[in-house]
Amino acid sequence: MADTGFVRVADISEIPPGEMKAVKVGIQEVLLVNVDGVIHACDNWCNHQRYRLSAGDVDGEEVRCDLHGSKFNVVTGEATNPPATEPMKIFEVRLDGSDVLIRP
């Protein structure tokens, strides 16, 4: 089978709608977020002052950093609330049955 670069990181049952889960792919920490049944993936580290977004909360497409309140759209990566201004890295996601795969 051809190497697509996708890596299994979770079972979809581990991330109910409206919730998030941090996973590791090598040294990369990735935040999986279930937005209305669709899994999205982004860097787990806030790019303002490097704090784990998994310690914050999620509201629809937005995750909020608990340290200074920056918000990011997990679908586009856009910073939607300061102090962060730079977009965050997002990852391509695929489902294979109940397996959640990302391309790191």
Ligand code: FES
């Ligand atoms: S570290 Fe996330 S808002 Fe400052």
